[in-house]
Amino acid sequence: xxxxxxxxxxxxxxxxxxxxxxxxxxxxxxxxxxxxxxxxxxxxxxxxxxxxxxxxxxxxxxxxxxxxxxxxxxxxxxxxxxxxxxxxxxxxxxxxxxxxxxxxxxxxxxxxxxxxxxxxxxxxxxxxxxxxxxxxxxxxxxxxxxxxxxxxxxxxxxxxxxxxxxxxxxxxxxxxxxxxxxxxxxxxxxxxxxxxxxxxxxxxxxxxxxxxxxxxxxxxxxxxxxxxxxxxxxxxxxxxxxxxxxxxxxxxxxxxxxxxxxxxxxxxxxxxxxxxxxxxxxxxxxxxxxxxxxxxxxxxxxxxxxxxxxxxxxxxxxxxxxxxxxxxxxxxxxxxxxxxxxxxxxxxxxxxxxxxxxxxxxxxxxxxxxxxxxxxxxxxxxxxxxxxxxxxxxxxxxxxxxxxxxxx
Numbered sequence: 001x002x003x004x005x006x007x008x009x010x011x012x013x014x015x016x017x018x019x020x021x022x023x024x025x026x027x028x029x030x031x032x033x034x035x036x037x038x039x040x041x042x043x044x045x046x047x048x049x050x051x052x053x054x055x056x057x058x059x060x061x062x063x064x065x066x067x068x069x070x071x072x073x074x075x076x077x078x079x080x081x082x083x084x085x086x087x088x089x090x091x092x093x094x095x096x097x098x099x100x101x102x103x104x105x106x107x108x109x110x111x112x113x114x115x116x117x118x119x120x121x122x123x124x125x126x127x128x129x130x131x132x133x134x135x136x137x138x139x140x141x142x143x144x145x146x147x148x149x150x151x152x153x154x155x156x157x158x159x160x161x162x163x164x165x166x167x168x169x170x171x172x173x174x175x176x177x178x179x180x181x182x183x184x185x186x187x188x189x190x191x192x193x194x195x196x197x198x199x200x201x202x203x204x205x206x207x208x209x210x211x212x213x214x215x216x217x218x219x220x221x222x223x224x225x226x227x228x229x230x231x232x233x234x235x236x237x238x239x240x241x242x243x244x245x246x247x248x249x250x251x252x253x254x255x256x257x258x259x260x261x262x263x264x265x266x267x268x269x270x271x272x273x274x275x276x277x278x279x280x281x282x283x284x285x286x287x288x289x290x291x292x293x294x295x296x297x298x299x300x301x302x303x304x305x306x307x308x309x310x311x312x313x314x315x316x317x318x319x320x321x322x323x324x325x326x327x328x329x330x331x332x333x334x335x336x337x338x339x340x341x342x343x344x345x346x347x348x349x350x351x352x353x354x355x356x357x358x359x360x361x362x363x364x365x366x367x368x369x370x371x372x373x374x375x376x377x378x379x380x381x382x383x384x385x386x387x388x389x390x391x392x393x394x395x396x397x398x399x400x401x402x403x404x405x406x407x408x
Contacts, residue, residue, distance in 0.1 A: 008271025008302030012372040021386040041237030047078035053086035062158035062174040063101040094178035101274035160246035172212030189331035229270030261292040264382035267391035271302035281337025282392035308334030
């Protein structure tokens with residue numbers, strides 16, 4: 001069987017042996033799926049009927065959302081039948097770590113959209129940008145961007161997916177902790193637990209949902225990515241209903257359950273200059289659950305040359321295992337992906353076919369591969385093989401019946 005894996009501009013052409021398992025998803029070829037979802041929201045009327053003149057509307061954006069510029073453009077189009085001069089609308093984006101993700105979203109918007117909307121990129125270090133919201137049920141004082149606390153109507157745009165911190169990302173997960181302060185953002189990074197299932201109770205997810213309720217977040221547009229990194233499905237409307245329907249679809253598309261461990265997992269990520277390392281860490285975590293101890297992982301990934309402080313610490317460390325406690329006590333912005341890399345290297349050989357310098361890859365504890373011919377040799381020398389394209393979207397488990405519910 002011949003298969004091509006693509007990550008950004010990196011391509012690997014593979015000849016797979018008999019018996020290779022290939023994870024695939026069902027292509028959603030519905031035309032204009034975003035427009036259709038916006039015109040038929042779950043549990044709410046269309047957007048233009050949800051606001052009144054004079055409302056302060058905030059559109060909260062997760063920059064990792066597939067086709068995010070088109071999503072924002074179509075959401076704004078829903079308001080065009082109104083007198084938009086009577087609406088105060090702000091695009092609210094999180095601070096970018098390393099890359100230029102948030103600013104690039106603004107820059108790439110069509111001119112007519114950019115000229116009609118105000119845009120603000122949150123600065124978690126600026127106390128003047130935050131206001132007190134409330135105390136949580138657990139007694140934590142919550143501070144958020146004043147754009148959110150002052151808003152009359154909040155629309156969240158994001159992605160529903162498996163998440164190392166939240167179990168499931170989506171809806172109010174785009175709001176907190178990104179639009180709070182540095183301490184809240186850092187504290188959230190401590191909640192990475194590779195032993196938990198997505199459905200397991202997670203205090204951070206409960207807090208995120210509580211904050212959404214306290215804000216009265218009314219409308220959400222949630223995307224489930226397709227196998228090539230674009231849009232597979234769209235769930236719009238009331239946050240609870242959109243999240244429930246989206247989780248059910250996500251579990252059907254991206255939950256992979258295997259009867260036994262496989263010797264080699266060949267995985268890829270979509271490849272993104274701003275979020276590549278985060279995608280890479282999630283793909284590694286998926287692969288590590290598939291191969292178990294003494295397995296092999298091969299990753300096809302186009303990755304940014306810039307790395308975060310956690311990866312820099314890892315690169316310079318003589319004993320990466322010793323970093324785990326530091327990553328938990330004082331987590332840097334990339335603590336999750338560094339933790340995922342350390343856990344994968346603890347049990348598996350990790351090969352990387354990428355655009356990065358070979359010595360740099362070795363400094364990160366991995367074995368560099370420069371051509372798909374070299375990757376083919378790894379495949380041919382493995383006892384059993386599975387290929388998982390866009391593994392950063394996938395939840396994998398071995399040897400047990402799926403513990404993930406497909407019920408909304």
